Amino acid sequence: MARKDRAEKLCCISILAIFGVMLVLSGCKREQKTDIPPPPIVEVADCVEKDIPIYSEWTASTDGFVNATIRAQVQGYLIKQNYREGDFVKKGLILFEIDPRFFRAALEQAKGQLRQQQARWETAKANLARIKPLVELKAVSIKDLDDANGAEQETHAAVLAAQAVVDKADVDLEFTKIISPIPGIAGIAKAQIGNLVGPGSTEELTTVSTVDPIKVYVPMSEQEYLRIMQNNQERPQHIPLELILADGRIHPYKGAFAFADRQVDVRTGTIKVAALFANRGNTVRPGQFCRVRAETMIKKGARLIPQRGVMELQGGYRVAVVGPDNKVVIRTVKAAQRVDNLWVIDEGLVPGDRVIVEGLQKVKQDMVVTTKPSIPEPESSPKIKPQTSSVAPDKGGSMPESNKTGKRQGTP
Numbered sequence: 001m002a003r004k005d006r007a008e009k010l011c012c013i014s015i016l017a018i019f020g021v022m023l024v025l026s027g028c029k030r031e032q033k034t035d036i037p038p039p040p041i042v043e044v045a046d047c048v049e050k051d052i053p054i055y056s057e058w059t060a061s062t063d064g065f066v067n068a069t070i071r072a073q074v075q076g077y078l079i080k081q082n083y084r085e086g087d088f089v090k091k092g093l094i095l096f097e098i099d100p101r102f103f104r105a106a107l108e109q110a111k112g113q114l115r116q117q118q119a120r121w122e123t124a125k126a127n128l129a130r131i132k133p134l135v136e137l138k139a140v141s142i143k144d145l146d147d148a149n150g151a152e153q154e155t156h157a158a159v160l161a162a163q164a165v166v167d168k169a170d171v172d173l174e175f176t177k178i179i180s181p182i183p184g185i186a187g188i189a190k191a192q193i194g195n196l197v198g199p200g201s202t203e204e205l206t207t208v209s210t211v212d213p214i215k216v217y218v219p220m221s222e223q224e225y226l227r228i229m230q231n232n233q234e235r236p237q238h239i240p241l242e243l244i245l246a247d248g249r250i251h252p253y254k255g256a257f258a259f260a261d262r263q264v265d266v267r268t269g270t271i272k273v274a275a276l277f278a279n280r281g282n283t284v285r286p287g288q289f290c291r292v293r294a295e296t297m298i299k300k301g302a303r304l305i306p307q308r309g310v311m312e313l314q315g316g317y318r319v320a321v322v323g324p325d326n327k328v329v330i331r332t333v334k335a336a337q338r339v340d341n342l343w344v345i346d347e348g349l350v351p352g353d354r355v356i357v358e359g360l361q362k363v364k365q366d367m368v369v370t371t372k373p374s375i376p377e378p379e380s381s382p383k384i385k386p387q388t389s390s391v392a393p394d395k396g397g398s399m400p401e402s403n404k405t406g407k408r409q410g411t412p
Contacts (some may be wrong), residue, residue: 042359064209076199
């Protein structure tokens with residue numbers, strides 16, 4: 001009986017063990033089934049095609065429309081400064097005064113010498129008038145007439161020379177009052193009261209600049225200059241320009257191209273182009289850093305996708321496209337200009353392609369995904385920016401270092 005009980009117990013234990021193993025195996029199968037993740041959910045946006053204006057942007061610097069360097073024309077000591085530095089001055093305003101006493105005395109001396117020469121000329125003219133009738137009567141010789149005529153001409157020349165000395169002394173006296181030849185903003189004075197100044201000094205007294213309109217110099221690459229001139233042969237001066245100040249604000253007045261320099265700088269390969277902007281209130285001053293933006297052409301049938309969908313890897317650009325079977329295809333594309341939060345793609349995409357813009361880090365080639373439409377970002381005014389600066393690109397002409405590791409390209 002004891003053996004029979006042990007056998008029954010072993011049989012029960014074996015059955016329970018087999019049942020437990022079966023439960024464990026079935027649980028593993030269920031666990032393996034539940035471990036298979038569903039396809040990742042990604043946001044996609046369609047590649048669209050439309051005509052867009054292309055904008056170019058350049059770094060630039062401001063300059064006065066006219067910059068008058070004020071220097072002393074006569075030597076003397078400064079005794080007055082009649083303007084406040086940084087203020088607007090009118091044309092003809094006396095900026096500085098030089099001690100005039102020496103020049104006033106020189107003028108009076110020159111006037112005295114002129115009167116002496118004028119008296120001698122009058123005497124010579126009277127003498128010539130007396131001799132002429134005597135010659136007809138043969139009371140004096142022809143030589144006496146020639147001498148009288150020569151004396152009259154000599155004294156006349158002396159009068160003219162003395163008059164020139166008076167005029168010069170008068171001009172020198174006027175130069176003791178240093179005036180502004182143009183209306184504009186007067187700069188900081190480089191000389192102080194009591195300094196000895198004169199035409200031999202290499203340092204100017206100050207500078208007056210006309211800043212309305214303000215002149216903006218744009219160093220433009222030779223290739224871009226040729227392209228703009230080719231696309232706007234008849235109206236380059238009519239291209240509206242925008243001035244972006246150093247703090248990011250847009251100048252309230254539009255500008256226009258004024259002229260281009262006569263030659264290309266062989267050291268940099270750029271040509272200096274000048275533009276003029278109205279400057280009411282004289283807010284913009286010479287020497288400021290700024291950027292100039294202009295619509296240079298219309299691009300027909302441009303293909304656009306959100307910038308979030310573009311990846312840069314080893315200097316190239318890639319996008320992830322979702323096919324009709326919801327499989328991911330990684331494509332290499334040729335990226336061009338950027339417009340707000342969109343990017344122009346010249347090669348690699350066709351209108352209607354679905355591009356992944358959110359969830360790029362979760363996908364790879366031939367992966368099946370679940371898609372949902374992306375919510376468009378709010379758009380501002382459509383301004384297309386060049387992909388890299390045509391004047392001063394980064395080293396190698398590539399994009400910033402933060403975008404060189406295959407990360408998604410964000411809005412610049």
